[in-house]
Amino acid sequence: MSKTLLIKNARVVVTMDDARREIADGAVFIRDNLIEHVGASVDLPQDADEIIDARDHVVIPGLINTHHHMYQSLTRVLPAAQNGELFNWLTNLYPVWANLTPEMVQVSTLTAMAELIMSGCTTSSDHLYIYPNGCKLDHSIESAQQIGMRFHAARGSMSVGRSSGGLPPDSVVENEQAILSDTQRLIETYHDAGRHAMQRIVVAPCSPFSVSRDLMKESAVLARHYGVSLHTHLAENANDIAYSREKFNMTPAQYAEDCGWVGPDAWHAHCVQLDEDGIYLFARTGTGVAHCPCSNMRLASGIAPIRKMLDAGVSVGLGVDGSASNDGAHMLGEVRQAMLLQRVGFGPDAMTARQALEIATLGGAKVLNRDDIGALKPGMSADLVLFDLNKLGFAGSWHDPVAALVFCTPADVSYSVINGRVVVKDGQFTTIDLGNVLERHNQLAHDLAEAAH
Numbered sequence: 001m002s003k004t005l006l007i008k009n010a011r012v013v014v015t016m017d018d019a020r021r022e023i024a025d026g027a028v029f030i031r032d033n034l035i036e037h038v039g040a041s042v043d044l045p046q047d048a049d050e051i052i053d054a055r056d057h058v059v060i061p062g063l064i065n066t067h068h069h070m071y072q073s074l075t076r077v078l079p080a081a082q083n084g085e086l087f088n089w090l091t092n093l094y095p096v097w098a099n100l101t102p103e104m105v106q107v108s109t110l111t112a113m114a115e116l117i118m119s120g121c122t123t124s125s126d127h128l129y130i131y132p133n134g135c136k137l138d139h140s141i142e143s144a145q146q147i148g149m150r151f152h153a154a155r156g157s158m159s160v161g162r163s164s165g166g167l168p169p170d171s172v173v174e175n176e177q178a179i180l181s182d183t184q185r186l187i188e189t190y191h192d193a194g195r196h197a198m199q200r201i202v203v204a205p206c207s208p209f210s211v212s213r214d215l216m217k218e219s220a221v222l223a224r225h226y227g228v229s230l231h232t233h234l235a236e237n238a239n240d241i242a243y244s245r246e247k248f249n250m251t252p253a254q255y256a257e258d259c260g261w262v263g264p265d266a267w268h269a270h271c272v273q274l275d276e277d278g279i280y281l282f283a284r285t286g287t288g289v290a291h292c293p294c295s296n297m298r299l300a301s302g303i304a305p306i307r308k309m310l311d312a313g314v315s316v317g318l319g320v321d322g323s324a325s326n327d328g329a330h331m332l333g334e335v336r337q338a339m340l341l342q343r344v345g346f347g348p349d350a351m352t353a354r355q356a357l358e359i360a361t362l363g364g365a366k367v368l369n370r371d372d373i374g375a376l377k378p379g380m381s382a383d384l385v386l387f388d389l390n391k392l393g394f395a396g397s398w399h400d401p402v403a404a405l406v407f408c409t410p411a412d413v414s415y416s417v418i419n420g421r422v423v424v425k426d427g428q429f430t431t432i433d434l435g436n437v438l439e440r441h442n443q444l445a446h447d448l449a450e451a452a453h
Contacts, residue, residue: 005030005382005420006048007059008041011389012401014060016361016375020354022402028059030382033196033420038376050422052415056390058401060357061376062122062150062383062418063331064364067231067269067290067319070112070126070140071097071105074445075324086237086299090167093324097130098172099451102139104444109143111441112329114434116320117423118412121331122150122383123364123373125290125319127231127269129156129206130172137186141199148423148431150197150383152368153190154204154231155183159211165247167209176215179205180222187226195372196381198419200228207233208255209243220260229369230261231290234268237301241273253278262287267367269319270295271309272302279305283313288367291359293337294328295321303345306338306359317364333410335360353406382420385413 006029013026015038027044029037037044075081080092109126116124128137137155144151157179160166166173183203191201203223205211216232223230235241235252244252253274256262262281267288274282274289282289291306309316318338320329339356365374372381389401391411397404405411416424423431
């Protein structure tokens with residue numbers, strides 16, 4: 001028996017369809033987990049099993065987060081890591097993360113996903129690359145299933161410790177054969193290649209300064225054998241470039257190409273320091289970029305040339321990055337920051353509000369190699385969110401409610417629908433007890449910090 005959901009009377013429905021329609025007094029009709037109709041409220045079916053009156057709300061496609069480290073929500077604003085650039089920041093945090101437990105991974109993932117969902121995100125990747133004390137990617141996947149988020153779980157890894165010229169301490173790196181075997185296990189156990197999949201597995205060695213060239217190449221072979229995506233960090237800051245030149249005698253982009261890490265099935269986080277040749281390589285090969293403006297600012301990595309990438313034809317999505325290098329995971333806030341940062345870097349017309357929203361929807365879908373999310377049109381996955389224009393932060397902004405979402409103070413959703421399921425209703429989760437999750441999360445964050453002393 002199919003179940004229907006009607007969202008009607010919206011102030012505006014932002015479709016992100018081929019014509020980029022914005023429908024006043026709009027409606028979306030959903031059957032089970034698929035969108036069946038999008039149009040004016042008067043033109044759509046008037047009956048459904050569940051009806052949401054979206055009067056004075058903006059309805060948009062669910063936002064897509066293409067880069068995160070969810071476990072880091074346990075180590076926000078640790079005093080030792082509040083200042084300093086990427087390598088300094090990592091060196092201070094690796095010993096803390098070495099004490100992670102399976103419960104910490106589960107609870108931090110729930111917390112990070114709750115924050116994302118409340119901020120408009122319906123699909124997220126997560127890059128877990130540290131596995132001490134029995135931690136597994138399975139623990140993250142269980143949390144995604146519990147809260148109801150569409151999830152691309154990236155099996156990260158580190159294999160080159162300090163004694164071998166890498167950045168991480170030897171205590172947190174893994175054997176390369178064990179990494180590849182566990183990645184294969186995860187793909188065979190959890191990966192869903194079908195349209196509308198709720199979970200996919202991504203092959204994701206952490207970075208050029210924490211894994212070997214062999215692991216990068218073997219990972220690419222493994223991913224392509226199974227038809228799954230590839231993800232890593234690249235060209236994040238000046239030290240990253242220096243390391244690549246000294247160690248490999250190549251730019252990061254050249255190294256990525258040498259290892260087989262270009263193509264529409266690969267995407268790289270940050271790319272702040274991607275040079276012109278790298279930009280054109282990525283555009284030519286369909287390689288994606290996850291832009292993380294807040295993290296790049298916090299660690300003083302620089303301003304990624306996103307305007308130049310878009311003009312060249314590079315696929316760009318947005319990422320909040322880890323909650324210890326952003327200290328927040330507000331997806332709509334990241335959209336706003338992306339727009340503002342491009343203007344600071346490249347002029348007042350470098351990015352509009354709608355362009356920033358497009359990166360966070362259609363852009364993210366393309367980066368994750370999906371054609372079933374990122375827009376509201378028939379046949380797409382039923383992922384959408386509603387923002388209430390009566391909130392204080394939107395006062396005086398109704399001239400252009402769509403731009404208001406990006407220009408005004410980042411708001412939380414009043415409703416979130418993921419795969420046709422109402423996960424947030426009237427600003428409250430229907431799938432988890434958020435109060436209990438946060439109480440446990442704060443206790444675990446305290447325990448983790450104490451364990452490092």
